[in-house]
Amino acid sequence: MPVPQVVESFAGSVNRVTLGATKDDGGTRNSTVTVGGAKNVVYGGSAEDAGETPVVAMDVLDSKPTDWPDALIEPYKDVIDSPADWAKKCVEEFGAEMICIKFEGIHPDKGDKDADHAVKVTEDVLKAVAVPLVLWGCGNDEKDNQVMPKVSGAAKGEKCLIGAVTEDNYKSLTAIALADGHFLITQAPLDINIAKQVNILASDMGFPLERIVTFQSTGALGYGIEYAYSIQERQRLAALAGDKMMAMPAICDVGYEAWRAKEAKLEDAPGWGGAADRGPMWETATATCLLQAGVDIIRMRHPRAVATVKNFIDQVWKSNS
Amino acid sequence: MLIIAERINGMFTDVKRAIMDKDKKVIQDLAKKQTDAGASYLDVNVGTAAADQEGTIQWLVESIQETCSTPLCLDSQKPDVIAAGLKVLNAGNGGLLNSTPLNKKNDDEILDRFIEMATQAGPKVGVIALTMDKNGVPQDTDNRVAIAAEIVSKAMEKGFDTQRLFIDPIVLPVKVPNAQVQPTNILNAMDQIKYLCDPAPHMTVGLSNLSQGTNQRSLINRVFLAMAMSHGLDSAIADTFDEDLMNIVATSEMLMNKQIYSDSFLKVYAS
Numbered sequence: 385m386p387v388p389q390v391v392e393s394f395a396g397s398v399n400r401v402t403l404g405a406t407k408d409d410g411g412t413r414n415s416t417v418t419v420g421g422a423k424n425v426v427y428g429g430s431a432e433d434a435g436e437t438p439v440v441a442m443d444v445l446d447s448k449p450t451d452w453p454d455a456l457i458e459p460y461k462d463v464i465d466s467p468a469d470w471a472k473k474c475v476e477e478f479g480a481e482m483i484c485i486k487f488e489g490i491h492p493d494k495g496d497k498d499a500d501h502a503v504k505v506t507e508d509v510l511k512a513v514a515v516p517l518v519l520w521g522c523g524n525d526e527k528d529n530q531v532m533p534k535v536s537g538a539a540k541g542e543k544c545l546i547g548a549v550t551e552d553n554y555k556s557l558t559a560i561a562l563a564d565g566h567f568l569i570t571q572a573p574l575d576i577n578i579a580k581q582v583n584i585l586a587s588d589m590g591f592p593l594e595r596i597v598t599f600q601s602t603g604a605l606g607y608g609i610e611y612a613y614s615i616q617e618r619q620r621l622a623a624l625a626g627d628k629m630m631a632m633p634a635i636c637d638v639g640y641e642a643w644r645a646k647e648a649k650l651e652d653a654p655g656w657g658g659a660a661d662r663g664p665m666w667e668t669a670t671a672t673c674l675l676q677a678g679v680d681i682i683r684m685r686h687p688r689a690v691a692t693v694k695n696f697i698d699q700v701w702k703s704n705s
Numbered sequence: 706m707l708i709i710a711e712r713i714n715g716m717f718t719d720v721k722r723a724i725m726d727k728d729k730k731v732i733q734d735l736a737k738k739q740t741d742a743g744a745s746y747l748d749v750n751v752g753t754a755a756a757d758q759e760g761t762i763q764w765l766v767e768s769i770q771e772t773c774s775t776p777l778c779l780d781s782q783k784p785d786v787i788a789a790g791l792k793v794l795n796a797g798n799g800g801l802l803n804s805t806p807l808n809k810k811n812d813d814e815i816l817d818r819f820i821e822m823a824t825q826a827g828p829k830v831g832v833i834a835l836t837m838d839k840n841g842v843p844q845d846t847d848n849r850v851a852i853a854a855e856i857v858s859k860a861m862e863k864g865f866d867t868q869r870l871f872i873d874p875i876v877l878p879v880k881v882p883n884a885q886v887q888p889t890n891i892l893n894a895m896d897q898i899k900y901l902c903d904p905a906p907h908m909t910v911g912l913s914n915l916s917q918g919t920n921q922r923s924l925i926n927r928v929f930l931a932m933a934m935s936h937g938l939d940s941a942i943a944d945t946f947d948e949d950l951m952n953i954v955a956t957s958e959m960l961m962n963k964q965i966y967s968d969s970f971l972k973v974y975a976s
Contacts, residue, residue: 580967588969622965629973630965 394624397423399594399631404516405543414514419680420633426676437701441482441518442474443639443685446505447489453649455663459687467505468512475513478687484518490531491522499534506538518545525553533560540564548599551582558586571599574611583629596632604641605670613677620678639685642667664688672696706954707940709778710744715752724754729768736773742945743975750780759789766793778803784818799829806837807852820865831869849874849894857901871907878917892936899937909940931957
């Protein structure tokens with residue numbers, strides 16, 4: 385008996401986005417990263433429908449982290465005071481395809497560092513590594529509006545992914561990202577309606593939809609991953625149905641969220657297995673789950689988790705092609 | 706929801722005059738304005754404006770295509786007029802042939818001819834078929850569905866993708882004596898037509914016909930459109946200049962979860 389063909393096909397697709405500018409393109413990057421392009425759900429349809437392979441962006445903090453557990457500090461202990469060396473290590477030793485500079489230290493409660501500091505970090509990292517960058521503010525609207533436009537300017541023409549803008553705070557960063565030729569992260573608090581609205585607001589300012597990557601907010605394993613999963617899935621299905629306002633590739637922040645979980649960082653928990661393994665496993669499980677919902681760029685922290693997730697991506701996406 | 710904009714029709718005095726004066730600008734202006742208002746297709750109907758219907762539909766199609774790439778819906782009961790329009794239609798943009806009954810007393814093969822014309826025109830051209838046959842327009846639900854079933858089976862028999870088929874269950878003016886039962890009959894028929902094949906054929910109506918002669922035209926059109934969308938209507942020949950009507954389309958799609966809600970959902974839909 386013949387097996388019936390049950391593959392669904394869709395009219396729409398996820399936008400294809402190429403991050404990073406090489407010399408020919410007016411920047412200084414040696415490589416670019418292209419994500420998106422999926423014409424089906426993950427595992428759905430033919431190999432060509434899978435689109436571009438998802439990528440890992442490894443986190444580098446602008447200032448030495450104060451609340452990281454030992455298991456996460458350990459791989460970076462020799463470079464943790466220098467964002468440039470840290471970034472270099474991520475690219476050269478751990479195979480990061482992108483670096484995400486998280487400007488944690490500019491937050492008023494976490495160091496309150498100024499724009500000069502942030503600009504210097506940006507310039508140093510741009511010199512140290514040649515992969516495309518993600519430039520991510522601290523989440524305090526006022527401080528981000530002061531600092532991130534200057535960070536944007538310091539990386540002008542490099543086609544970075546910069547953000548994140550929200551429904552209540554999008555104008556200044558959207559305008560500057562547009563002027564500096566960057567790509568924009570639009571953020572929503574696990575709310576698909578707001579996600580769509582932020583994209584519309586950015587688009588109303590003349591920002592091209594093809595240069596937006598969405599951040600729906602992330603929940604780690606055990607801490608709301610099901611909400612993140614279902615929103616990512618809904619975003620993908622809306623893109624496939626032809627909703628232009630939802631057809632962007634997606635980024636998620638697995639590193640921060642996974643390592644917030646007590647299961648990932650608690651040292652003294654004999655019944656849970658060794659702390660050195662637990663954190664990377666928590667981060668890996670969170671990442672692989674969200675990749676299956678349709679996320680295109682994953683921010684991660686622990687090199688062992690990164691290696692496992694890259695292996696997973698290779699098996700699922702590249703074995704397809 | 707595919708809205709087929711109704712205004713380029715020789716029954717309207719401005720269009721009739723433009724056809725008589727060969728004034729392209731009026732037609733091109735209507736094409737642009739209807740497209741900007743959210744039209745998916747532009748209906749093109751010579752009406753009673755000219756004796757040479759074949760030449761006139763060609764002039765209309767060519768005039769529109771000079772400035773506008775919105776797909777056109779060639780509207781005539783006469784296959785020869787449709788065929789003339791098709792000769793100059795840029796079928797790569799898509800198009801619709803509007804419309805054919807299942808059969809006619811003097812032409813048993815009219816549906817076949819429409820399907821053949823669409824097939825020859827290319828994969829983006831569809832056919833609007835009326836639930837009407839040699840006996841006229843059925844007044845009840847069952848005959849509408851029976852005719853629709855014959856139309857669908859004819860399309861399948863001829864290898865014509867049912868996603869290129871638009872079934873029109875024929876809306877009659879509600880003001881005509883004893884016609885008030887028809888809207889309900891049409892909704893009931895649509896409930897069944899959507900199960901005739903998978904994927905379902907599109908369904909369309911000539912919406913403005915419903916309110917002919919009434920003094921609440923827009924209101925009647927708007928309310929029926931929302932009702933019909935909830936019964937599976939996914940296309941209508943309608944007045945795109947009725948902004949409230951277009952807002953109702955956007956809102957209905959949102960309420961049926963076909964579009965994700967956002968605070969700007971009306972604006973986004975129009976664009």
